[in-house]
Each structure stands twice: as C-alpha cells, then as structure tokens.
Amino acid sequence: MSVRAETDPIAASSVYPSGSRCNHRGHLEIGGCDVVELAAEFGTPAYIYAEADLRVRADAYLAAFSSRTDNFEVLFASKAAPIRAIYEIAREQGLSVDVASGGELHTALAAGFDPERIYLHGNNKTEAELRYAFEVGVGHLILDSFDEIERASALLRAVGKQGQRVMLRLTPGIKPSTHSYIQTGQLDSKFGFGLADGLAARAVGTVQADPTLDLVGLHAHIGSQIFELEPYAKAIEVLAEFAVGLDIELLNIGGGLGIAYLEDDRPPAIEAYVEVKYEALKRNFDPLPRLLVEPGRSLVGNAGVTIYSVGTVKRIPGLRTYVAVDGGMSDNLRPMLYGARYSAALANRIGEPANSTVTIAGMHCESGDVLIRDTELPDPRVGDILVTPATGAYGYSMANNYNGIPRPPVVLCRDGGARLVVRRETFDDLLRRDV
Numbered sequence: 001m002s003v004r005a006e007t008d009p010i011a012a013s014s015v016y017p018s019g020s021r022c023n024h025r026g027h028l029e030i031g032g033c034d035v036v037e038l039a040a041e042f043g044t045p046a047y048i049y050a051e052a053d054l055r056v057r058a059d060a061y062l063a064a065f066s067s068r069t070d071n072f073e074v075l076f077a078s079k080a081a082p083i084r085a086i087y088e089i090a091r092e093q094g095l096s097v098d099v100a101s102g103g104e105l106h107t108a109l110a111a112g113f114d115p116e117r118i119y120l121h122g123n124n125k126t127e128a129e130l131r132y133a134f135e136v137g138v139g140h141l142i143l144d145s146f147d148e149i150e151r152a153s154a155l156l157r158a159v160g161k162q163g164q165r166v167m168l169r170l171t172p173g174i175k176p177s178t179h180s181y182i183q184t185g186q187l188d189s190k191f192g193f194g195l196a197d198g199l200a201a202r203a204v205g206t207v208q209a210d211p212t213l214d215l216v217g218l219h220a221h222i223g224s225q226i227f228e229l230e231p232y233a234k235a236i237e238v239l240a241e242f243a244v245g246l247d248i249e250l251l252n253i254g255g256g257l258g259i260a261y262l263e264d265d266r267p268p269a270i271e272a273y274v275e276v277k278y279e280a281l282k283r284n285f286d287p288l289p290r291l292l293v294e295p296g297r298s299l300v301g302n303a304g305v306t307i308y309s310v311g312t313v314k315r316i317p318g319l320r321t322y323v324a325v326d327g328g329m330s331d332n333l334r335p336m337l338y339g340a341r342y343s344a345a346l347a348n349r350i351g352e353p354a355n356s357t358v359t360i361a362g363m364h365c366e367s368g369d370v371l372i373r374d375t376e377l378p379d380p381r382v383g384d385i386l387v388t389p390a391t392g393a394y395g396y397s398m399a400n401n402y403n404g405i406p407r408p409p410v411v412l413c414r415d416g417g418a419r420l421v422v423r424r425e426t427f428d429d430l431l432r433r434d435v
C-alpha cells in the first residue's frame with residue numbers, strides 16, 4: 001500500500017520524528033529506514049532515533065536565540081538521553097552540556113565536549129564527583145546546598161585552586177502545572193536554595209566570602225513537561241528581584257519545555273518558549289546577563305521511538321485485551337513512575353486503521369508493568385512490531401535490568417542508513433560486575 005506524504009498521518013504527526021512516514025510496503029519509516037527491517041537487523045526492543053530530527057531541534061533553539069541576541073547558550077540537558085553519540089551530535093550542533101553526575105560528565109568528555117562548556121548539576125554531588133570535575137576543569141558548577149559549598153571549597157583549597165566559576169541553584173517558589181514528581185521550582189523541594197526562606201541570600205553571602213568560588217550566575221529549573229510559558233516569565237521576574245545588586249553574568253532558567261506524547265498534545269513551539277524567556281529577561285534585567293537554557297526532553301523526546309515485538313495477545317472477554325511486548329518497565333519507566341501516557345502503533349501495519357482498544361503490557365513480573373492502558377491499534381497479532389513514539393527522552397536513561405532483562409540497543413537513522421551506537425546488553429554483561 002502506498003500513502004502519499006500529504007495524506008500520511010505519520011508524516012503529519014507531531015509525535016513521530018520529522019521525516020517519518022508510511023512507506024510503500026505499509027511500514028513505518030524513520031530517518032529513511034524501514035522500521036520492520038530495523039527490527040529484523042537489530043532485534044527488539046530497541047531505541048530508534050532520527051538523527052536529522054535531533055539536529056533540527058538543536059538548530060531551532062539556536063535560531064530562536066540568534067535572531068534575538070548573541071549573548072546566550074543552549075545546554076543539552078543530557079540526563080534525557082545520556083548516549084555518547086547524542087552528546088556528539090549536541091556538540092557538533094554547537095550546544096553546551098548539562099551533566100548531573102560523574103557518569104554523565106564522563107560520557108560528555110568521551111564525546112569530546114570541551115570541559116569549559118560543561119555545567120555540573122546535582123543535589124548531592126559526591127566528593128569523588130567534585131574531585132573529578134575539578135581535575136578535568138569543568139567550566140561551571142551549579143551549587144545546590146550548604147554542605148556542597150563546604151565540600152567543594154575544601155577540595156579546591158586542598159589543590160590550591162581559586163575562583164572556580166559557580167552558579168547557585170534557586171527554588172523561586174513557582175509551581176508550573178505538571179506532575180508533582182517533575183515540579184522542581186517550589187520551595188518544598190530537595191533541590192537548591194529557597195528564596196522565600198532566606199537560604200538563597202545566605203548562600204550568596206557564603207559563596208561571596210569564599211575565594212575558592214566565584215559566583216557568576218543564578219540557576220532555576222521550575223519543572224518539566226511544561227505547556228504554559230507564563231511561569232517562566234514569572235520565574236525570571238522573581239530571580240531578577242533577587243539578583244538586584246549581585247552583578248550576575250549568567251542566568252540559567254532551566255529546561256522543561258513540554259513535548260507531544262499524544263497526538264492531541266499541543267506544546268508551545270521552541271521559538272515561543274525562547275521568546276517568552278528572552279522578553280522576560282529584557283523586561284527585568286539591565287544590563288542583560290547571558291541567558292542560558294538547558295532543554296532535554298524537547299531536544300530528544302520526539303526524535304526517538306521504541307520498537308518491540310508482540311509476544312502474546314490475551315483477550316479477556318468483555319473486559320480487556322492485553323498485548324504483551326518484549327520490554328516494558330525496564331526500557332520505559334515513565335508510565336509506572338508518574339503515570340505518563342503514550343500512544344502506540346504497529347510498524348508493520350502502519351497504514352491500517354486502528355479498530356481495537358488494547359492495553360500494552362510489558363514482560364516483567366509486576367501487574368503495574370503496563371506501558372499503555374487502553375490505546376487503539378489494528379487488531380494486534382503475535383509477531384507484530386509495536387512502536388511507541390515520543391520515547392526519545394528518559395527512556396534509555398531510566399532503563400534498568402529488572403528481571404535480568406538486558407538493556408536495548410540504540411540505533412541512529414539518517415537518510416536510509418542505520419548506525420548502531422549502543423549495542424544490546426548480553427546475558428554476560430549482567431554478570432560482568434560480579435566478583
């Protein structure tokens with residue numbers, strides 16, 4: 001079956017990577033690659049990314065800023081997809097990078113990032129992580145607590161280093177409407193220094209009195225999967241009030257732009273997100289600090305899909321049909337962690353109408369291992385290749401080995417060519433750390 005691009009719901013969809021389509025065989029095609037062939041070549045489950053889509057989204061951030069100012073920096077929040085090849089793409093596109101652990105720092109360095117362009121986050125960075133960061137010369141450390149200030153300062157004193165550039169992570173007391181687990185800017189948070197409780201002001205004094213540290217900026221990340229832009233403007237206003245008299249060189253207002261997980265989701269465009277932040281900066285600061293943003297999900301989420309094989313179809317008459325796939329909570333924890341909703345399709349029958357309501361279950365020993373409750377598919381059969389779009393963010397990074405399931409490979413597709421960038425784990429990998 002052939003579907004012309006303009007009538008192809010996949011090509012028109014906002015949940016699939018741009019350039020995806022239904023090909024002449026009636027199969028889903030991503031980055032010019034037939035997904036059914038990818039399943040045969042790389043096995044399932046697998047994470048599939050469209051490389052061009054990753055680059056387009058990075059470009060969209062850069063273009064939105066460049067048309068307004070040259071005093072900006074876009075950081076890839078790498079926790080969304082800490083995959084060396086994706087760090088490399090981010091670097092090649094001209095992004096800086098936000099890392100949230102020693103492991104992410106290590107991967108960013110392996111991908112060739114200049115340490116100067118690395119920003120180290122984390123609400124409990126260990127002494128070993130801080131030492132590593134100082135050894136490699138990480139450009140900016142985002143301080144999160146008084147204990148960390150003390151720890152960082154002691155380590156810097158021990159090596160005789162002064163003036164490490166640091167930023168303070170603040171909780172401006174803004175609560176965007178998103179799941180409470182991914183709200184981070186409210187006062188009652190494990191992250192950062194509160195403005196309302198006076199801890200932020202105390203932290204400024206502590207850092208300024210310490211010659212090992214050079215306070216160059218403020219940071220706030222108010223949450224993730226945000227569709228309303230107004231809370232960002234509000235956060236910038238609140239931070240500007242706090243910054244009076246501080247001589248701030250950098251203002252990092254986090255990531256958080258939402259994406260389309262479901263066809264009806266209408267997240268704001270990257271351009272609108274940048275406009276709101278930059279306009280708020282102009283209204284509230286004089287002179288303007290350098291504006292930093294650190295998107296994760298909106299760079300990689302819709303660029304990736306996960307593919308599975310259907311293994312069983314269990315029909316409970318009058319109640320529900322469970323379609324079990326060869327993955328689940330080990331490759332996509334978000335539905336179980338915070339009730340995240342996804343859609344699904346059959347990659348081998350992508351042009352067929354969805355005529356049955358089914359529940360997509362994983363293969364793990366938990367009743368809660370359900371990827372999608374009540375979604376529409378063409379009547380599914382054993383051996384179908386099931387695809388869940390919009391799984392490019394926080395799928396790979398939260399993957400685990402529950403039930404001894406090896407973690408899936410990562411494949412980048414571009415112009416019809418597929419590149420394996422992370423191989424599938426093997427059973428032997430599961431034993432590799434045993435002593």
Ligand SMILES: Cc1ncc(COP(=O)(O)O)c(C=O)c1O
Binds near residue numbers: 224295
């Ligand atoms: C400090 C910080 N910056 C950036 C991000 C990226 O957020 P998102 O992927 O929603 O853009 C996060 C996500 O948790 C974060 O904690």
